[in-house]
Amino acid sequence: MSDPGSPARPVGTTGPLAHRVPDLAALELLLAVARLGSLGRAAKEMGITQPAASSRVRSMERLLGVALVERSPRGSRLTEAGALVTDWARRIVEAAEVFDAGAQALRGRRDSRLRVAASMTIAEYLLPGWLIALRGRLPDTAVSLLAGNSAAVAERVRAGEADLGFVEGLDAPAGLDGAVVGHDRLAVVVAPDHAWARRRTPLPPAELAATPLILRERGSGTRQVLDAALAAYGGLATPLLELASTTAVKSAVVSGLGPSVLSELAVGEELAARRLVEIPVAVRLRRDLRAVWPLGQRPTGPARELLSLTRG
Amino acid sequence: MSDPGSPARPVGTTGPLAHRVPDLAALELLLAVARLGSLGRAAKEMGITQPAASSRVRSMERLLGVALVERSPRGSRLTEAGALVTDWARRIVEAAEVFDAGAQALRGRRDSRLRVAASMTIAEYLLPGWLIALRGRLPDTAVSLLAGNSAAVAERVRAGEADLGFVEGLDAPAGLDGAVVGHDRLAVVVAPDHAWARRRTPLPPAELAATPLILRERGSGTRQVLDAALAAYGGLATPLLELASTTAVKSAVVSGLGPSVLSELAVGEELAARRLVEIPVAVRLRRDLRAVWPLGQRPTGPARELLSLTRG
DNA sequence: TGAGGGCATAAGCTGGATTTATGAGTGATC
DNA sequence: GATCACTCATAAATCCAGCTTATGCCCTCA
Numbered sequence: 001m002s003d004p005g006s007p008a009r010p011v012g013t014t015g016p017l018a019h020r021v022p023d024l025a026a027l028e029l030l031l032a033v034a035r036l037g038s039l040g041r042a043a044k045e046m047g048i049t050q051p052a053a054s055s056r057v058r059s060m061e062r063l064l065g066v067a068l069v070e071r072s073p074r075g076s077r078l079t080e081a082g083a084l085v086t087d088w089a090r091r092i093v094e095a096a097e098v099f100d101a102g103a104q105a106l107r108g109r110r111d112s113r114l115r116v117a118a119s120m121t122i123a124e125y126l127l128p129g130w131l132i133a134l135r136g137r138l139p140d141t142a143v144s145l146l147a148g149n150s151a152a153v154a155e156r157v158r159a160g161e162a163d164l165g166f167v168e169g170l171d172a173p174a175g176l177d178g179a180v181v182g183h184d185r186l187a188v189v190v191a192p193d194h195a196w197a198r199r200r201t202p203l204p205p206a207e208l209a210a211t212p213l214i215l216r217e218r219g220s221g222t223r224q225v226l227d228a229a230l231a232a233y234g235g236l237a238t239p240l241l242e243l244a245s246t247t248a249v250k251s252a253v254v255s256g257l258g259p260s261v262l263s264e265l266a267v268g269e270e271l272a273a274r275r276l277v278e279i280p281v282a283v284r285l286r287r288d289l290r291a292v293w294p295l296g297q298r299p300t301g302p303a304r305e306l307l308s309l310t311r312g
Numbered sequence: 313m314s315d316p317g318s319p320a321r322p323v324g325t326t327g328p329l330a331h332r333v334p335d336l337a338a339l340e341l342l343l344a345v346a347r348l349g350s351l352g353r354a355a356k357e358m359g360i361t362q363p364a365a366s367s368r369v370r371s372m373e374r375l376l377g378v379a380l381v382e383r384s385p386r387g388s389r390l391t392e393a394g395a396l397v398t399d400w401a402r403r404i405v406e407a408a409e410v411f412d413a414g415a416q417a418l419r420g421r422r423d424s425r426l427r428v429a430a431s432m433t434i435a436e437y438l439l440p441g442w443l444i445a446l447r448g449r450l451p452d453t454a455v456s457l458l459a460g461n462s463a464a465v466a467e468r469v470r471a472g473e474a475d476l477g478f479v480e481g482l483d484a485p486a487g488l489d490g491a492v493v494g495h496d497r498l499a500v501v502v503a504p505d506h507a508w509a510r511r512r513t514p515l516p517p518a519e520l521a522a523t524p525l526i527l528r529e530r531g532s533g534t535r536q537v538l539d540a541a542l543a544a545y546g547g548l549a550t551p552l553l554e555l556a557s558t559t560a561v562k563s564a565v566v567s568g569l570g571p572s573v574l575s576e577l578a579v580g581e582e583l584a585a586r587r588l589v590e591i592p593v594a595v596r597l598r599r600d601l602r603a604v605w606p607l608g609q610r611p612t613g614p615a616r617e618l619l620s621l622t623r624g
Numbered sequence: 625t626g627a628g629g630g631c632a633t634a635a636g637c638t639g640g641a642t643t644t645a646t647g648a649g650t651g652a653t654c
Numbered sequence: 655g656a657t658c659a660c661t662c663a664t665a666a667a668t669c670c671a672g673c674t675t676a677t678g679c680c681c682t683c684a
Contacts, residue, residue: 016358018337020415021408025330034559039662046328052642054662059641065419073650073661081418083557084459087436088411090559094581095407096333099400103332106393107377124399129585147396245395247346247402269406273441309586352630364673366631371672385630385681 022060024096027089029056030068034086038075101135102128105145112144114302117162119221120246121184122289123147125265126310127166133309134302141302150221157292164303165292166310168221170228178292181310185264186225186285189276191256197277205283209233212240214252214260225287226261233283250276261285334372336408339401341368342380346398350387413443417457424456426614429474431533432558433496434601435459437577438622439478445621446614453614462533469604476615477604478622480533482540490604493622497576498537498597501588503568509589517595521545524552526564526572537599538573545595562588573597 022030025046032042033053043053061068068082078086105116105127118127123145131143146156154173157165165176172178188208190196196203209230215223223236230236240258243249246266253260254275270276291307293299299307334342337358344354345365355365373380380394390398417428417439430439435457443455458468466485469477477488484490500520502508508515521542527535535548542548552570555561558578565572566587582588603619605611611619 016337016340017405017408017412018335018340020412021336023330023335024333025328028328028330038660040660048641049643050662051644051664054664055641058663064415066415071662073648075661078557080459084418084432084435085411085415087557087559088407088414088440092404092407092411093329095400095404096329099397099404100329100332102400103376103378103397106396120396124396128400133585133587147392245390245399247399273445275445350630360672361674362631363633363675366633367672370632383631385679387630 020063021092022063022089024093026056026060027093029053030060030082030086030089031093033057033069033076034078034082037077039069039071097132098128101131102145105131105143106147107144112142114141114143114164114306115146115162116143116164116166116306117146117148117153117156118166119150119153119168120147121168121221121263121265122166124246125263126182126289130306130309134306137309138302138305143302143306154292157294160294163293164299164306166289167292168287168289170225170287172290173292175295176292177295177298178290179307179311180288181291181307182289184287184289186222186261186287187264187267187271188259188261188279188281188285189253189267189271190259190279191254192274192277193256194259194277196259196279199279202280202282205230205233205281208261208281208283209235210237211259212237214241214243214249214258215239216246216249217242217244221287222261222263225285229283229285332375333404334375334401336405338368338372339405341365342372342394342398342401343405345369345381345388346390346394349389351381351383409444410440413447414440414457417443417455418459419456424454426453426455426476426618427458427474428455428476428478428618429458429460429465429468430478431462431465431480432459433480433533433575433577434478436558437575438494438601442618442621446618449621450614450617455614455618466604469606472606475605476611476618478601479604480599480601482537482599484602485604487607488604489607489610490602491619491623492600493603493619494601496599496601498534498573498599499576499579499583500571500573500591500593500597501565501579501582502571502591503566504586504589505568506571506589508571508591511591514592514594517542517545517593520573520593520595521547522549523571524549526553526555526561526570527551528558528561529554529556533599534573534575537597541595541597 029042029046032045033039036042036045039053039057040050043050046053057069064085066081066085067079068085069076070079116127127145134141134143146162150167150169150173153162153165153167154176156162158175167173168184188203227236241252243252246262249260249262250266250270252258254270259279267276271278291310293303341354341358344357345351348354348357351365351369352362355362358365369381376397378393378397379391380397381388382391428439439457446453446455458474462479462481462485465474465477465479466488468474470487478493479485480496500515539548553564555564558574561572561574562579562582564570566582571591579588583590603622605615
């Protein structure tokens with residue numbers, strides 16, 4: 001069927017995304033076809049039969065209303081549209097790989113070879129990527145992840161329940177060795193139509209301190225750093241709103257409820273898409289990201305490998 | 313079942329991703345539960361029944377081997393692990409939204425209210441985000457997308473077959489009005505273990521010019537800009553390898569075959585994950601991203617709205 | 625104490641996707 | 655020039671996953 005023209009009425013713009021986006025297996029298949037240049041080979045790699053692959057690609061084309069691959073007796077190549085779709089598909093698959101790496105670690109099997117404890121921000125944004133890279137070097141290393149606040153992480157490492165910890169904060173936790181593996185800047189963010197977005201000059205710290213913000217609940221590392229940085233300017237005002245998750249905070253800010261201060265790791269995408277705007281502020285809002293381990297016990301084996309990955 | 317402990321043997325680390333990652337519908341459901349605080353309400357929003365939602369969440373928990381939501385007679389809240397998983401899930405869903413926005417436009421229905429032509433780089437990395445934002449303002453606007461190189465885009469716009477075009481390049485296309493909507497920097501990239509990655513000083517342009525690179529096939533905008541920038545330094549060496557897609561180029565570079573020059577838009581993720589390293593070079597490799605329209609016909613309606621989005 | 629909201633379980637059904645088996649087209653090779 | 659090796663498409667039968675409907679239990683609040 002080189003004619004994708006019996007248009008089984010592509011699904012409209014309503015309803016759940018899942019009805020309009022092919023499933024992960026189909027997207028992976030498409031990537032495999034792009035890479036291998038043949039439906040049959042792609043099928044084999046995915047562990048299905050050639051007709052199944054053929055049918056999957058076809059239903060994907062029906063769903064999207066566009067021909068994705070050019071079949072020929074010598075193999076299959078992507079069409080122009082197919083190349084575009086494949087690149088969008090790759091983003092989904094990469095996000096799924098992050099999910100998978102994180103989820104596997106979260107499963108926290110007792111027989112793990114490497115037990116990692118990490119603060120929420122690191123666990124959420126950085127660790128899965130490190131784990132994917134680690135899998136590239138030590139494919140058979142089972143990793144378990146325990147996420148919690150910095151104090152809890154330090155405690156786990158001290159107790160020997162984790163081989164390696166990752167924390168964010170101003171100071172290294174007491175009683176542990178460690179190394180700075182990166183930095184994290186806190187960004188003052190507002191919705192694009194907020195008055196601050198029209199400022200031409202950096203925000204005075206005192207104004208930031210005096211403004212009620214949307215923040216995570218007490219105890220988060222972000223809030224701690226903010227508190228310390230603004231102590232000299234009258235201290236942090238009573239929050240406008242206290243929410244349980246970083247995501248909830250972001251949503252609130254995006255919908256214009258007020259400003260917030262969040263890790264740049266958490267708002268990168270929103271800033272790029274201009275759903276949020278960062279406001280320069282004349283105070284240093286920076287914290288270290290640290291790997292920590294028990295005093296004197298320099299990491300070895302998988303822990304050492306992971307540590308080396310984090311420092312590039 | 314507050315005990316997720318009859319551990320239906322979580323799937324191992326082999327095989328297709330789709331067997332280890334819940335499908336999009338389940339992930340969307342999880343986000344809805346997180347947002348609405350109740351399985352039943354989430355079910356209603358997704359257009360399924362409450363038992364179906366309950367079952368989906370349960371099988372997700374079985375798949376991941378972790379409890380995600382705390383059920384209570386008063387509703388459901390995410391567990392700690394659930395919050396983490398939900399954030400990873402959100403990344404997948406956002407990638408799916410990008411896919412969806414792009415794919416819908418690609419479908420290119422004749423009855424579209426807004427016909428856009430765009431160069432590959434813009435179509436791939438920027439346009440879907442703009443379309444998502446546009447949907448927020450003009451929900452009922454059907455958009456069609458035609459992707460091609462800059463010359464083809466200009467031609468479509470001149471012929472009145474597209475209401476708005478987006479091109480990248482050094483100069484504005486002749487015979488069209490336009491506005492710069494952004495910039496794109498070309499980055500010299502190599503694998504992390506390449507010799508250039510250990511340089512402490514910027515790469516001399518002449519050395520870049522003399523080195524065979526991995527590039528896209530002739531005719532790509534990237535290559536054009538590179539040619540122009542290095543003309544004064546002896547001109548571009550014969551490529552080491554010419555590949556059909558940006559992605560193929562990236563893979564080749566990542567696996568250490570050689571250096572390349574790619575749009576920063578294309579390598580952002582790879583740089584962040586340190587799969588690639590950018591090499592500073594003492595020459596300006598920058599190009600404008602332009603919106604274009606027929607002379608004198610300043611965009612109106614949906615085209616104008618889209619244009620305003622791109623300039624934030 | 626009854627009503628309402630919330631979740632779990634059971635049973636039956638439906639539909640989609642898979643596999644096996646085959647055919648047909650193309651290009652290379654002897 | 656015929657055969658082989660590879661590609662993909664089609665057809666038919668099967669099977670399983672997930673849905674809906676119909677309940678029941680638990681808790682909270684009036």
